[in-house]
Amino acid sequence: MYKMLMKSCGSFVEIDSDIDLYEVVKDKIDFIDFPEITIEKYNNNEKSKYILKYMNSNERILQYEEHKVLIKYPIKEMEDGLTILFMAYPLLEVNRREKKSLTCHCAGVSINGKGILILGKEGAGKTTLAIELCRKYNAKLIGNDLCVIDYNYLNNLRLLGGTKYIFLRYESIKRNIPELIKKFDLQENDKKIDTWTFKKKIFPKDLGIQVQKKEVRLDSIFIVHIDQEKDFFCKETNSLADILYINENFSRYIRNTCTTMINDNNIINYIPSLDKKEFYTERAELINYLFNNKKIKYLSGNIEEVSKYIINGGKRWIILHW
Numbered sequence: 001m002y003k004m005l006m007k008s009c010g011s012f013v014e015i016d017s018d019i020d021l022y023e024v025v026k027d028k029i030d031f032i033d034f035p036e037i038t039i040e041k042y043n044n045n046e047k048s049k050y051i052l053k054y055m056n057s058n059e060r061i062l063q064y065e066e067h068k069v070l071i072k073y074p075i076k077e078m079e080d081g082l083t084i085l086f087m088a089y090p091l092l093e094v095n096r097r098e099k100k101s102l103t104c105h106c107a108g109v110s111i112n113g114k115g116i117l118i119l120g121k122e123g124a125g126k127t128t129l130a131i132e133l134c135r136k137y138n139a140k141l142i143g144n145d146l147c148v149i150d151y152n153y154l155n156n157l158r159l160l161g162g163t164k165y166i167f168l169r170y171e172s173i174k175r176n177i178p179e180l181i182k183k184f185d186l187q188e189n190d191k192k193i194d195t196w197t198f199k200k201k202i203f204p205k206d207l208g209i210q211v212q213k214k215e216v217r218l219d220s221i222f223i224v225h226i227d228q229e230k231d232f233f234c235k236e237t238n239s240l241a242d243i244l245y246i247n248e249n250f251s252r253y254i255r256n257t258c259t260t261m262i263n264d265n266n267i268i269n270y271i272p273s274l275d276k277k278e279f280y281t282e283r284a285e286l287i288n289y290l291f292n293n294k295k296i297k298y299l300s301g302n303i304e305e306v307s308k309y310i311i312n313g314g315k316r317w318i319i320l321h322w
Helices: 021-026 079-098 127-136 168-175 178-184 240-255 277-292 303-313
Strands: 001-007 010-019 036-042 051-056 060-065 068-073 101-105 105-111 114-118 140-141 146-150 158-162 166-169 201-204 215-226 235-238 261-263 266-268 296-301 318-321
Touching: 001 021, 001 079, 001 168, 010 079, 021 036, 021 079, 036 114, 060 240, 068 079, 079 101, 079 240, 079 261, 079 277, 101 114, 101 240, 105 127, 105 158, 105 277, 114 127, 114 158, 114 166, 114 240, 127 140, 127 168, 127 215, 166 178, 166 318, 168 178, 178 201, 240 277, 240 296, 296 303
Parallel strands: 010 051, 051 068, 114 215, 114 318, 140 158, 215 296, 215 318
Antiparallel strands: 001 010, 001 036, 060 068, 101 146, 105 114, 105 140, 146 158, 158 215, 166 201, 235 296, 261 266
């Protein structure tokens, strides 16, 4: 039996396999969508609390328990082993919740050592805004798609890290940062693309962006919508829609609403929610704290004015997108 540890922002899962998965996936983890992911060979005889067991088998079995996962599938159907890592992520999230941290779908940057979160729906402009803050105002990228929030102390929230890559959405870049459109390098046969869904994955260094390597205090949260044709708008927000949005965002990785197993473009096998009352209660306390203490602002308008407002605001807000 081969063993390795998958680690992410202080959480970990032991992966046991009848094949050497470390050698299979070690050169691919730079492209996997996990915050600060590392893997290492594991030779400790003591069992971890969080274990995924994989068997390269012609059977097709996926079973989840509170701290364990069993997978029996042909390795050729596991996307060169990467699917196995994705199936381990729910256990990472359980480990996070037990340490009072959570995965958030957002962008995050640090400015002068202060952490800023940017959340929102697809096309709202969170990546565009993060790029603008980093390129023009020397912010450092914490994460572009996922960030991890530590909420052990509500008056001292921390950002532990995030995914270190950038998805450029063609239409957003064309409208807001047109000088970067050359990064897509479109060929003649690419011109019939859907510009809203067409994206290109690159690393921060390709845009001259620095990354934040250490955890920082969460200083600001904003809900944003970037639109170059709209005037700047700002307000404190505690609407029902925003509360529901934040609750969905903060719970999606423990409830596995965005985690599934796909084979041959078909969703297969059941992945249960790993949420429980303890996690729910702590999450509710965090969300209530943010809204009751007016920690969340909504910003919209052109990217120049929104960026300047964030840089010059100097107040404790959280950036949210929908």
